[in-house]
Amino acid sequence: MEDPIPDSAALAASLTSPAEFAPVFDRHYDAVHTYLQRRVGPDAADELAAQTFLVAFEGRARYDRSRPDARPWLFGIATNLLLHHRRQVVRQLRAYARTGVDPVLDAFEGVEDRLDAAGLGRDLAAALAGLPAAEVEVLLLYAWADLSYPEIATALGVPVGTVRSRLWRARGRIRELLPGRRASADAPPIREGEDR
Amino acid sequence: MMDEIELLREFRAGLPGPRPESREAARAALMGRFEGEVAPARPPGRRPRRRLLPAAAVLTGLALVVGLPILLLGGKAAVEPAAAQVLRKTALVARSQPAEPQPGPGQYAYTRSRTGYITTVVGLTAAQNGPGGTGHEPAPAWSVLVPREREIWIAPDGSGRIREVAGRPRFLSKAQRAAWVAAGSPGLPRVGRASDETFTAHQLRYFRSESLPTDPKELRKLIEARQIPGIGGPPGEAETFELIGEMLRETDLRPALRAAIYEVAAELPGIELLGPVRDPAGREGTGVAFTDRRRGTRHELIFDPADSALLGEREVVVGHWDKALQVPAGTVVGFASYLESRVLDSTATPSRHKPPATEGQG
Structure with missing residues (x-):
């Protein structure tokens, strides 16, 4: 069910007719919520996803209309809101690493921890908890939100080269922090001077 | 062997999507902002589709933002025989009504009402x-x-x-008023402010009543499948009740279609009979209602038993979000009384009706 009106047009129209904003919500709410839920669990995700769209609505006048798809912009807002919850995010990851029970997964019935059997989940949680915030955001926008490098650059307001180098560093750290579990190093090569 | 990205993709994988009530509450909170934009005039092109419920939906949204847990109701309600009986009777009355005069070319179906619904006022201070x-x-x-x-x-x-002419805004609770004062009393909708808009073709009719079946079974199927253009929405009986309200509100329906709508309402599980009640303007009528536990409100529709007309409606808090917003159960959060409806030859205000004063204010 593809709506022919691009997000940029809906956002422009919503400046004079606020209800025109509704399709932007309808198109992207689930994706934004799904991502936030994976980051902070269902309850905080309810709150943050709702806030994301309220903030987007209030900030719609500043939307760059040369970009038809609002998804990167919305994920950027969600990421900013997540920063306020960084402590909670890290606490949950540490709890998982310590106890082997992921508080986020634990909020759902019947969802199994796919990494539990190998004990990989705990290691990964510890690794994520130890990464710098800037790298975690790039890494998870890439791995969980399926944003491309340019989209992540748009979302975070940084150059594409920065995205690439942050992702590269984050991947390297994850590898280092997974003791004895050698993941294959098939990440894209990085060129010098990209981290502008 | 997995690389780190593949490994990460397995981390917290397979979570279910957002709960429908979360999505709806978020959407309602957003729509509250649309309302709260307090634009100088509502821009044309926006379909002025009207329901009482966004009112409460806005509240649900706010409740969500302050972190109130949303109550889920399990189980399926049954059709209440007494309510069904009254609605069937109302349908019979409707069917027996003479066809009301329909506006011809150059004419207008005119409805005057006294309404109250929630406006969310946003302090637009956040840089x-x-x-x-x-x-x-x-x-x-x-x-x-x-x-x-x-x-x-x-x-x-x-x-x-x-x-529309706005009356004096009322806070839903003392606590909300206190919070507003504490924030420096930001601007509220002004008393006596008139909004006046004209609409071009199609803007005031969001569904084509002439193409709808008057057979209750067929009509019910279409409504429940949300297959009537303009009468859409999420699934569920609470929404069906809302759609029924929308179809009856400010619409000049053929008696047979009106009857069919009442028949559909009679079959709706969860519908309650209120019995003889007064509408918000104090007129006697017969009320039916639907309690939406998730929203925490009861929506009442009040009919004139003599001619089946929709007299008025009301939406009342039944609990749940009152703790966070400190709005006690029983608070009316939306109302309408339909005072006059007739066919007019122009969009001028009919002469015998004085421009409304902002009466009923404290």
Whole structure:
């Protein structure tokens, strides 16, 4: 069910007719919520996803209309809101690493921890908890939100080269922090001077 | 062997999507902002589809933002025989009514009502920063009940006019008022402010009643499948009740279609009979209601038993979000009384009706 009106047009129209904003919500709410839920669990995700769209609505006048798809912009807002919850995010990851029970997964019935059997989940949680915030955001926008490098650059307001180098560093750290579990190093090569 | 990205993709994988009630509450909170934009005039092109419920939905949204757990109701309600009986009787009355005069070319179906619904006032103070235009919490907001005198003129082609005069806003609770004062009493909708808009073809008719079946079974199927263009929405009986309200409100329906709508309501599980009640204007009628536990409100529709006309409606808090917003159960959060409906030859205010004063204010 593809709506022919691009997000940029809906956002422009919503400046004079606020209800025109509704399709932007309808198109992207689930994706934004799904991502936030994976980051902070269902309850905080309810709150943050709702806030994301309220903030987007209030900030719609500043939307760059040369970009038809609002998804990167919305994920950027969600990421900013997540920063306020960084402590909670890290606490949950540490709890998982310590106890082997992921508080986020634990909020759902019947969802199994796919990494539990190998004990990989705990290691990964510890690794994520130890990464710098800037790298975690790039890494998870890439791995969980399926944003491309340019989209992540748009979302975070940084150059594409920065995205690439942050992702590269984050991947390297994850590898280092997974003791004895050698993941294959098939990440894209990085060129010098990209981290502008 | 997996690389780190593949490994990460397995981390917390397979979570279910958002709960429908979360999505709906978020959407309602957003729609509350649409309402709260308090634009100088509502821009044309926006379909003035009207329901009482966004009112409460806004509240649900706010409740969500302050972190109130949303109550889920399990189980399926049964059809209440007494309510069904009254609605069937109302349907019979409707069927026996003479066809009301329909507006011809150049004429308008005119309805005058006294309504009150919630407007969310947003303190537009939050500056935003960063490339995503973010970095701040949403601005504080207050919900006030704004009574309005409303007139609508609808031509057969769906063009027309809506004029509303706002009365004095009322806070839903002392706590909300106190919070508003504490925030420096930001501007509220002004008393006596009139909004007056004209609409071009199709804008005031969001569904084509002439193409709808008058057989209750067929009509019910279409409504439940949400297959009537303009009468859509999420699934569920609470929404069906809302759609029934929308179809009856400010619409000049053929008696047979009106009857069919009452028959559909009679079959709706969860519908309650209120019995003889007064509408918000104090007129006697027969009430039916639907309690939406998730929203925490009961929506009442009040009919005139003599001619089956929709006299009025009301939406009342039954609990749940009152703790966070400190709005006690029993608070009316939306109302309407339909005072006059007739066919007019122009979009002028009929002469015998004085422009409404902002009566009923404290």
